[in-house]
Amino acid sequence: MTVEDVMTTKVVSVTAATPFKDIAQALITGGISAVPVLDDDDHVIGMVSEADLLRKEEFREEFYREGYRPPLRARLRHPKGRQKAAGDTAADLMTSPAITITPAATAVAAARLMDAHDVKRLAVADYNGRLQGIVSRRDLVKVFLRGDEEIAAEIRDDILDHALWVDTSGVRVEVHQGIVTLSGWMDRRTETAIAVRMTGRVNGVVDVVDKLTWKTDDSTWEAR
Template sequence: MREVMTRQVTAVQADAPFKDVAEVLVTSGISAVPVLGEDDRVIGVVSEGDLMRKEEFREQYWGESYRPPLRARLRRRLTGAGEEGARKAAGHTAADLMTSPAVTVPASASTVRAARIMDESGVKRLVVTDAEGRLEGIVSRRDLLRMYLRDDDEIRRRVIEGLEPRSRWDDRDGIIVEVHDGIVTLSGHLDRRSEAAAAVHAAERTDGIVGVRESLGWKEDDILELPLTWDRP
């Protein structure tokens, strides 16, 4: 994660006034900002959308005819977000406006895990924190996509580095690694089928690969496969 995240991150304190938060977003050209609490730990995130709640609800406060679109009303009814929106609309500080808890990812996490968290949480960026919950950076979808700009030689080097520390593979040098357009091909012959499976798994965990193909052979099939069907007693 440390390789792809943005380290220079603008953040605001929990007691930052509404106008100060808006100014940070506008002058920094960003759409969201982490909110820090005690000991500079990340306690939430304020986005442009959170600030726009005030404008969205303004006409309702004045008894005018504005109503959010039907889709927005249904979403709020299903998720219970109506009260949350009203709270943010009335907010004056970052703590009032923020979405909490923030969706975070440890600095030690893999990019695969970061992408999975983004997908599951429906967010476009993650706050990167250390073990104590303190801000270390921000990783966005665009940051993750940069991995796929690595050339084939760089990807091949990283795959080989991922294979080499596994000293239990006696015939490590027998694994041939080829990369074309980000697709890794593993070939060669190993002692055991489990070693071949481990090699494929290690390659698949390499950041920036498009896919893995394998044509590995082995001398001993040491992986127990359960039968697809069995007779019940």
């Protein structure tokens, strides 16, 4: 499954000149945690998140409550926080360059990119950098909402009957809550391993329980 399959195409966006309060209103109204910042040609130039907006209050609470003003060395230790705390527009507040992904990338690649950068959503841009959509963690979770019958049908039709090119008549497929159980027999041990591996890559599969047996143990041939 690709990013294009799960992304949201109706995107709330702002420009570099959008004021602080308008950004906050866009986040609240849209029920979202971040918005892309676009230039005049729809290129993604940054992202503004709830965390970026909250820097203003956090910095004020940390350093300026009860009239206290921190010494210069303390303020210098928080240059980005101070800069964003003083920001009034998206240009001041945004994280730039934005972390983007292409529509053709896999959902797995999107999940890994989010995890690597500790973000909840990614701007989806074409190869020219123009916005195509937004993909969030919630969008990726939707992959696991496929029905058990739909998953089982794909495993039988696409993997067992077409992809493996071996006799799979002895294989049974059962799916419950996304957990696939493969049971029965195949001719060779290496074939069962391939079947299990390919089944695990089907969208919506949570786990694979391998109960397959084989007539010939050819794993020792591979070792040679």
